Amino acid sequence: MARPTKAQRAAIAKRRADAIDLRLAGVDWLTIARKLAADPSINSDRAAYPQGYGCERYAKGQEPPTDDALIRAACKDVREALSERRAVLNEEVEELRSVEAERLDRLWFVAYKQAVRDGNLAAIDRALRIMERRAKLLGLDQPARTEVTGAEGGPLQIETADLAELEALIAITENAARGSE
Incomplete structure (x- = not known):
């Protein structure tokens, strides 16, 4: 696959920015993927998105990507865009x-x-x-060392609980919270 042109790279950056904006707005992955798809037949706006998901398939007249493939592409876009932003x-x-x-x-x-x-x-x-x-x-100072201990400086006691015990504890906590309101 050939290296994308400057215009294609700009369109990909725009797509990634749009994907992040949509995700921040609470839009689900499939909706994001369809909105940014290249093929108008699956694009929610019924328009070809420049450098959209599946643009290679669309250019060749092939079937559009599956919903799962679109979702993976949208997730990858957001992950890569956030990684680039973190680096900057x-x-x-x-x-x-x-x-x-x-x-x-x-x-x-x-x-x-x-x-x-x-x-x-x-x-x-x-x-x-x-x-x-x-x-x-x-960051020149060394971090303070902390140690977590149990009662009277002894080891922590770790207990396991089954689902029924956890649900009972949650109910007790919720009831106590309601009582303090």
Whole structure:
């Protein structure tokens, strides 16, 4: 299969954006897939969607994809589009993190000079706060270790329950919630 042209890539990006918009609006997968299908006979708008699902089959005059194939295509589109958006966001976050680190470095230098030169306690406190913020921003501090224990520091007791026991617990919880209203 040949690499898509620039126009085709733009149409695919548009289709993916439309798929995400529809999904965010609460539209079910099959409706999304049909709305973005290339073949007018299955497209819910009765129009050929540019670079829509099954466009290769439609161009060759073949039968349109099955509902399952359309749904898989719509799911894949949304998954790939969200993955691309995450990558862009991660790049932007890294760029912003670098900018913020530079700003903190400049502020710290001013506070540090006053703290060391003058012994200014307020400047010392400010320098420490800047250092704390920088450590949080860059993840320099090691996470605190937490340990979950049972009664009196002993091991946790894990119990199993069957469906009837779980339903009874849910009913008790729901009744207690209604009683507190």
